[in-house]
Amino acid sequence: MATLTISRKEFDKNVKLSGDISEKLMNAGIAVDTVNENEVILDITANRPDLLSVQGIFRHLQAYYGKEKGLKEYKVEKPEKNFKVIIDKSVKDVRPFTVCAIVKNLKFDEEKIKQIIDMQEKLHNTVGRNRKKLAIGIYPLEKITLPIKFEAKKPNDIKFQPLEFPREITGLQILSQHPTGRDYAKLLEGKNKFPIFVDAKGKVLSMPPIINSHETGKVSYDTKEVFVECSGFDFEVLQKVLNIIVTTLADLGGKIYAMELDYGKKVITPNLEPERMKLSLENANKLIGLDLTEKDLQNLLPKMGYDYSKGVVSIPAYRVDILHEVDIIEDVAVAYGYENLTPEIPKVATIGEESPISKLKNRITNILASVGLLEVSSLHLNTKDEIKKANYDFKDFVEVEQSKTEYNCLRIDLLTNILKIISQNSDATYPQKVFELGTVFGLDSKTETGIAEKERLAVGIVDESVNFTEAKQVLDYLFKMLGKEYSLEETENTNFISGRAGNILVNGKQIGYVGEIAPRVLKNWNINMPVVALELNIESLLN
Amino acid sequence: MEENKLLESLSPIERKVLPHISGKTTLNEVAKKSDVDTTTALRALEFLKNKNLVSVDSSEKKLIVPGLNGIYYLKKGLxxxxxxxxxxxxxxxxxxxxxxxxxxxxxxxxxxxxxxxxxxxxxxxxxxxxxxxxxxxxxxxSLEEKFLKTLPREMDSLEPEEKLSLENLKSRKEIIEFKTEKIVTVELTESGKKISKEDLKEDLLEQLTPKIIASESWKGKKFRRYDITSPVPRIYGGKRHFVNQSIEYCKKIWTDLGFKEMEGPKADSSFWIFDVLFTAQDHPVREMQDTFFIKNVKAKLPNKKLVEETKKSHEQGVGGSKGWKYKWNEDISKKVVLRTHTTGLSAHTLANLKKEDMPAKFFALGKVFRNETVDWKHGFEFYQTEGIVVDENANFRNLLGYLKEFYKKMGFEKIKFVPSFFPYTEPSVEIQVWHSERKEWIELGGAGIFRPELTIPLLGKAVPVLAWGQGFDRIIMDAYKIKDLRELYSNDIKVLREKPFWSK
Incomplete structure (x- = not known):
């Protein structure tokens, strides 16, 4: 998601809307952040990079609410002499594709240049995946001698003055010395060769996806003609993005010229021919739940910038999001207006039910709450330190990569958080009796994910003179109320005082433990009160 | 309270101290004359004050008192x-x-x-x-001996020669010490004066006991009248965590609407969390800075047919789709992640759904995870709820119908639908509800019909699956007027004890 800010003055000049503008924008399929007397701020969703420019928004709204309905025609002039880009084989491993165009007849001012750069950055950040997938260059044609070459050279053999930098430096130096170079260094680091665009006189235009040249890569308000390129890894996406840029420039009054790309085989770009896709009226009606006619489609689709004729939709060449008929059907619904659709709940009888484990958890909660236990709810991640405050020798952590907080291990038990909560609550009156129901994690090569998840219950009771009896009373009551039986066998567990700990057995199988927490563990948690606790797997208590 | 009722409400200690208050009386005097300790006397005075029978005034005084040795010397001599x-x-x-x-x-x-x-x-x-x-x-x-015997004394009451003795004794070890003392004085109010003239010896019954019941000794006697408005010591009950109370409420809504609960793993393979949901492998959500990946484990993929169909869906598209047109990598789908949404559960459910069980409705409500820093509005885990309807005859207007009903039950009468985008639904819709307190529309949930690129691999054909979901923490915070997300899981026992029950 990216935001786009349009001055209210410019908005009103280009789009004639009255009434609740926010609502009208939303109904037309554009998410609104703010509309006030100075600005219109929009949230552009990831599927519509063609709306990342002021011109794109106006184009859409003029079709939806205005008179300019249907597919907008953009003429592409044939390449003039030397409108040519030679793609050297050396780029194959580092940045295999580029698509290019020339736009003439431009009249820039500061505001327009800002808008174009803004769009370029937003395309980089969204569909370009922060320049990883694609990068865009726009250059003043008057500073360039055609034809252009796209090639890859050794980083130290590349030398030019990058944008807003005082002097010439090498390709490698750019990655460490130029601020933009440092930001995107990751994208080229370690490559043998870096890609560059070079003009006929050998002047470097840019080193994609990092930076343009200061001399040949900076558009100013007296630029009338530009060379535009998109380089990257997915030829089709590059073409769409180039189309987004050149149609935007054309909306600003520019005249689009094709270029001849020499990949060994010759390719002409840009290609603004609309894509065609079949649309079945029946499918549209079935999916939306309407009773539209052919004529309705002929009226509705042009509101969204399409042409429609006899079951075939012509799709604007800048739309990247139409993968399937359903994408067009959504636009039919948007054109119809979600606000005009009558919600209708069908009479389909199904039986609602909570899962068996949820029901069991409800029962356990009711039983424990009825004897005065307070439920707590903790997070699923712990630090290693927290886990080891009790489980001294524990090693088989289920760890997450690159956590942004200190919490980087999935919890292995509930006891850790019970003790943590007790240690954080020394200011609450005693006795404190708490319990938690939740998932714990452990490594297990037998499962589908390599991780075993278990549903557990843990109870902790703290008071000046609490002892094993209180824990066992809770355990007794719980099992009695559940109509189940259990037995205890003495166990040695370093978390508990020796001789005051037991394994909980159900049908001879160990499902948990109960005991008085060892003073060493309490000390580790800075707890100054005796604690008794129990923890058990509840899955074995399912009926 | 009327005078006679007031009289009946006096407890034995109140009755004991009341006659000993005349004019301005100090707490110590009251205690001494009534023959109770000062703590008891003070408590009695508090009770009397609450009944507006006395006024209590407390001030501080600097006192000279014998120290540890001073007390000893007073007994044994200097x-x-x-x-x-x-x-x-x-x-x-x-x-x-x-x-x-x-x-x-x-x-x-x-x-x-x-x-x-x-x-x-x-x-x-x-x-x-x-x-x-x-x-x-x-x-x-000696002057020192005399002085010592007069203690405790107030500082300003000393004669010049006593001051000299004080200086002498001060220099000797722990004979005297200084202490500030709260001086409590009490005075009868107008109604106090009236009451204290009454017969306070009247024989009222205190605690009803089995003995009194058995012997019928209560006959002809009165029980002391309690001040039922006075505060009592607090008790705390056991209860469900407030977050889980709200979850229980939400689950009730789902089951009322005929939805069956789904359960499943919180740590799941990228296959189920992303690939089967048609999320391209280069999508930003699949980067470590957004999602928790688990170290050192690799998932097993499900049945070959589903994997092949999913691969095809991404690479070249299924059911008329163009697909994402890239080379799908099986290894990437084996990475295990903490689920970023509950839709993975829907995917598992659809994959296991038998044809004869359609139409069917399912819901999930559980924690989802995002690699985030923690502050007042962010956390790395939060609750999400979602529901799906699998019905060959379902359409988008039906989805809006379900949404209207669901949000009405959630307490939002005024609701509107606006177009939106979600990666695995088409058409998609965002639900906005009218917040009657904030007087504005708020975005609450997302919904749509699963794309055929998902349903064909999962169900074998393009069956419309209506789906909607939303984060749940915001609703809980709103209901409990909580501003800081961290409060939901801070487990402050004092807060948990005081928090009222969920009341929707």
């Missing part, structure tokens, strides 16, 4: 007195035996000898202390 008395008996004692005969320690004996010498009551001759004082001089109390 060391110099004890030495003098010993000498009065023996008349003359070798210096080495002074401590012994006076029952003092060496140091005390030495200091005391100096003091007596200075006052010319003793002199030292040939290694012996010899008494020179006459009987009168021996009996005479």
């Amino acid at each position: 060391p110099e007195r004890r030495l003098l008395l010993a000498l009065a008996e023996k008349k003359s004692v070798p210096l080495g035996e002074l401590a012994n005969v006076s029952d003092l320690n060496e140091n005390e004996a030495k200091v005391s000898l100096g003091t007596l010498k200075k006052k010319a009551l003793v002199e030292i001759k040939e290694g012996r202390a010899v008494l020179t004082a006459n009987e009168k001089e021996i009996e005479k109390e």
Whole structure:
């Protein structure tokens, strides 16, 4: 998601809307952040990079609410002499594709240049995946001698003055010395060769996806003609993005010229021919739940910038999001207006039910709450330190990569958080009796994910003179109320005082433990009160 | 309260102290006269104050009181007195035996000898202390002794010569100390004066006991009237965590609407969380900075057919889709992640759904995870709820119908639908609800119909699956007027004890 800010003055000049503008924008399929007397701020969703420019928004709204309905025609002039880009084989491993165009007849001012750069950055950040997938260059044609070459050279053999930098430096130096170079260094680091665009006189235009040249890569308000390129890894996406840029420039009054790309085989770009896709009226009606006619489609689709004729939709060449008929059907619904659709709940009888484990958890909660236990709810991640405050020798952590907080291990038990909560609550009156129901994690090569998840219950009771009896009373009551039986066998567990700990057995199988927490563990948690606790797997208590 | 009721409401201790208040009376006087300790007297005065029978005034005073040694000396006499008395008996004692005969320690004996010498009551001759004082001089109390006996005293009440004694004693170890004391004085109010004239000896029953019941001794007697408005000590009950109370409420809505609960893993393979949901492998959500990936584990993929169909869906598209057109990598789908949404559960459910079980409705409500820093509005885990309807005849207007009903049950009568985008639904819709307190529309949930690129691999054909979901923490925070997300899981026992039950 990216935001786009349009001055209210410019908005009103280009789009004639009255009434609740926010609502009208939303109904037309554009998410609104703010509309006030100075600005219109929009949230552009990831599927519509063609709306990342002021011109794109106006184009859409003029079709939806205005008179300019249907597919907008953009003429592409044939390449003039030397409108040519030679793609050297050396780029194959580092940045295999580029698509290019020339736009003439431009009249820039500061505001327009800002808008174009803004769009370029937003395309980089969204569909370009922060320049990883694609990068865009726009250059003043008057500073360039055609034809252009796209090639890859050794980083130290590349030398030019990058944008807003005082002097010439090498390709490698750019990655460490130029601020933009440092930001995107990751994208080229370690490559043998870096890609560059070079003009006929050998002047470097840019080193994609990092930076343009200061001399040949900076558009100013007296630029009338530009060379535009998109380089990257997915030829089709590059073409769409180039189309987004050149149609935007054309909306600003520019005249689009094709270029001849020499990949060994010759390719002409840009290609603004609309894509065609079949649309079945029946499918549209079935999916939306309407009773539209052919004529309705002929009226509705042009509101969204399409042409429609006899079951075939012509799709604007800048739309990247139409993968399937359903994408067009959504636009039919948007054109119809979600606000005009009558919600209708069908009479389909199904039986609602909570899962068996949820029901069991409800029962356990009711039983424990009825004897005065307070439920707590903790997070699923712990630090290693927290886990080891009790489980001294524990090693088989289920760890997450690159956590942004200190919490980087999935919890292995509930006891850790019970003790943590007790240690954080020394200011609450005693006795404190708490319990938690939740998932714990452990490594297990037998499962589908390599991780075993278990549903557990843990109870902790703290008071000046609490002892094993209180824990066992809770355990007794719980099992009695559940109509189940259990037995205890003495166990040695370093978390508990020796001789005051037991394994909980159900049908001879160990499902948990109960005991008085060892003073060493309490000390580790800075707890100054005796604690008794129990923890058990509840899955074995399912009926 | 009327006077007679007031009278009946007085507890025994109140009755005991009330007659001893006349004019301005100090707490100590009240306690002493009523023969109770000061804590009891103070409590009685508080009760009386609550009944508006007395007014209580407290001020602070700086007091001089005997210290640890002072208390001892008050009982046994100052060391110099004890030495003098010993000498009065023996008349003359070798210096080495002074401590012994006076029952003092060496140091005390030495200091005391100096003091007596200075006052010319003793002199030292040939290694012996010899008494020179006459009987009168021996009996005479020193200024220090006199002063000590008057303690405790208020600082401003000292005479000049007492001040001198204070200076002398202050320099000696722990004979005196200073202390600020709260002086509580009490006075009867107008109604207090009336009540205190009444017969306070009346025999009222206190606690009803089995004995009183059995012996019927209550007959003809009155029970003391309680002040039922006075505060009582708190009790705390056991209860469900407030977050789980709201979850229980939400689950009830789903089951009322005929939805069955789904359960499944919180750590799941990228296959189920992303690939099967048609999320391209280069999508930003699949980067480590957004999602928790689990170290050192690799998932097993499900049945081959589903994997192949999913691969095809991404690479070249299924059911008329163009697909994402890239080379799908099986290894990437084996990475295990903490689920970023509950839609993975929907995917598992659809994959296991038998044709004869359609139409079917399912819901999930559980924690989802995002690699985030923690502050007042962010956390790395939060609740999400979602539901799906699998029905060959379902359409988008039906989805809006379900949404309207669901949000109505959630307490949002006014609701609107606006177009939106979600990666795995088409058409998609965002739900906005009218917040009646904030007087604005808020975005609450997302919904749509699963794309055929998902449903074809999962169900074998493009069946419309209506789906909607939303984060749940915001609703909980709103209901409990919580501003800081961290409060949901801070487990402050004091807060949990006081938090009212979910009331929707």
